[in-house]
Amino acid sequence: MDRTMELIVDRLTKQYNNRIAVDRVSVKLQQGIYGLLGANGAGKTTFMRMLCGILRPTGGTVTFDGMDVSEEAYRAVLGYLPQDFGYYPEFTAMDFLLYLAALKGIPKRQAKKKAEELLALVSLQEGCRKKIKTFSGGMKQRLGIAQALLNDPKLLILDEPTAGLDPKERVRFRNLIEQLGKDRIVLLSTHIVSDIEHIAGQVLMMKDGQMIYQGHWDEEMGDLEEFYLQQFAEEGGERSAEE
């Protein structure tokens, strides 16, 4: 894996009429796990969608190792798990992964092998022939993670990946992310500060579309949750508006 991989976000902006959802965000991400924190409406999902090329920014650029976000080559190294993860209820888990592998340009034979590996990784190998509509919320979420890893992405973007998982699954998932962060850039957003405390080497914090904190966080710096709450204290906690 390339040790110099770099995602450069330069003055990224998204404006809807008179509301700025993301305001001139500039960050440089290198190999490792980045936790993105922010209240509802802070702009996390909008920011992540722009990083994935499915939402056109009003201004600014996103490049990965020189590739622009709009290029096919960029999408070839991207893995994405959206917050509102959609699926085909009549497809089996295996079909679903093979379809998405085809979408990612993976040859058929290689795709089958990779799908089997990933189903085992997320403990879904036994249910691989079952229709997705019969899956529990946690199983669907694990399938979502599996699809994001199909192309061995160098850049893995996970929007609220632990939503819908029970505590046991969350712990297992955190361990999995920890492994994945060893040879790629992983950016995950969450409301749950403890998820980030445990696995993220770097913390990004968004508020009102702006990146208000970015940097390393360790125990000596104090309690991350306390710091997080302090940042939003002025507004009396979380906003309820949707992103």
Next chain:
Amino acid sequence: MQKNNLGTLYLYELKKIMKRRLVRISLLICMIGVVAVACSGLMGEYYVDGKLQDTHYHMFQVDRAYREALSGRVVDQPLLAEMAEAYGRIPPEEERFTLTDAYQTYARPYSAIFNLVRAWTGMNMEEARYWEADEQELYRLRQAYLEKEWQQMMLSEPEAAFWREKEAQIDRPVTYLYCEGVTRCVLQMVRIISSMMLLFVAVSLSGVFAEEHTRRTDQLILTGAKGKSTVYYAKMLAGISIAVLSTLLLQMIGSILTLCLYGEGGYEAAFQLAYADCSYPLTIGQAYLIECGITLVTAAVTGVLVMVLSEALHSGLATLAVFTGWIIAGLVIQIPLQSRVFSQIWDWMPTTFLSVWNIFDVRTVSLLGHRLVSWQIVPALYLLGGLLAFLAGVRVYRRYQVSGR
């Protein structure tokens, strides 16, 4: 380097469409509809004054035997004279002459020729019964009838001249052949199959793009390496395949069943035996192949239009509503022939075009010194329109952004 995977994606797109229960049920209903219409002519009974006269099936068998006896005969003076002589035996005072023994015994065996004379000349029943058979007069009356039709259709003089030339190319005297099966295909089946096709295409393809948005799978697709290019083509190809193959299936069921029930053969008979109003020198078999080909082109182009609309509206239901409204408008709205251009354009719409009278319409188009008839120009326009819609769809698809959820 990623593989294009168009073939694999195409198969998955086919699977996505066919996995929908609504699609499978709609196809089944269409198939049942085609079978029912094909059989309907032979079902039921014939009553006069509340008294059962015969079954439709038996009546058809009797007529078929008479027509087969006439098959291969040239419609010339001797045959016309035989027909006139047979119809002359019916007592003149009888109003419901088909109930008389004279009709059943002498005239009915010639009813196919009698009906042909009526269709070619526009004579009513009484006029035809007392017509003094004359081969030259038959063709003169046909020409007069056609001239009158052309005038009503607001044809220009060059158009009328074009059709006079075509009429002159038809072999005379015409040879009668038994062609009930293929005639029913040409006149009836194309209309039924096209109606079924339009509804099925609208139902089955309105969700191809829209459902990706409502299911929120669009985010996964668009972040895939091939998600902004190859997938569009795979979806379009799959949708076109479903539209064309389902139409082909309905055509096969309808044609085979009709030919089995009403008798196959007669494909080489003059098209004018089945449809008198068209003067183009075609056989019935050729005319049916033209209809089938145009129906398949229409299915493909309609499929493209439905899918592009579903991507533009992001709603399968809205797409279905718009398209169903268009189909209904095609059934109920008729633009007067006096508004020649609007009437012709309206009749060329995919939702109205597929009927023998529109496909073989006498209104023509002059293009680069060539006079083109409907069945020549309309498929070309459909393909061009389909291509433009396809390209517009690429643009709409690539510009889509996931936001506001």
